[in-house]
Amino acid sequence: MTTVERYEKALAVLDEYIREHNMRHTIEREQLLKFVAEINKPLFTIHDLDSKRQEAHISLPTLYNSLELFVSARILYKLERTKGVISEQYKWALDAKDAMRIICTRCGREAHFTDKAIQQIVQNRKYANFVPAHFSLTIYGVCKTCRRLLIRQNKK
Numbered sequence: 161m162t163t164v165e166r167y168e169k170a171l172a173v174l175d176e177y178i179r180e181h182n183m184r185h186t187i188e189r190e191q192l193l194k195f196v197a198e199i200n201k202p203l204f205t206i207h208d209l210d211s212k213r214q215e216a217h218i219s220l221p222t223l224y225n226s227l228e229l230f231v232s233a234r235i236l237y238k239l240e241r242t243k244g245v246i247s248e249q250y251k252w253a254l255d256a257k258d259a260m261r262i263i264c265t266r267c268g269r270e271a272h273f274t275d276k277a278i279q280q281i282v283q284n285r286k287y288a289n290f291v292p293a294h295f296s297l298t299i300y301g302v303c304k305t306c307r308r309l310l311i312r313q314n315k316k
């Protein structure tokens with residue numbers, strides 16, 4: 161997906177979300193969404209947006225609030241990781257390939273997979289008083305490398 165395609169897709173999702181929640185459209189939000197779409201990293205933090213935010217004269221609280229909104233609208237995922245300090249990282253949520261993934265709980269290794277059968281089950285399911293927009297599926301477990309290490313450790 162190109163930056164423009166990403167932005168347009170995200171903007172459509174945001175428009176829908178804003179309409180559903182009777183919120184107002186703001187130019188700042190759209191600008192920030194564009195900056196987010198331009199980031200070329202799988203994971204990013206609020207600092208990655210700071211220079212562009214300052215250039216565009218957008219306040220830090222507006223950036224925080226907008227990122228929260230993008231998470232609520234399922235445009236971004238928020239990952240809270242603890243590595244000595246708690247840091248919030250964001251990840252683009254709209255790429256189809258991100259919808260299904262496996263994560264190793266020991267080393268954090270992550271891989272994507274697609275399964276048409278699961279996709280169909282989820283898309284065809286009906287929910288009471290709820291209209292689904294997107295879904296993500298994460299399967300937690302232990303990767304091959306970590307499993308091998310565990311077996312070796314247990315033998316000692």
Ligand SMILES: [Zn+2]
Nearest residue numbers: 264267303306
């Ligand atoms: Zn592992």
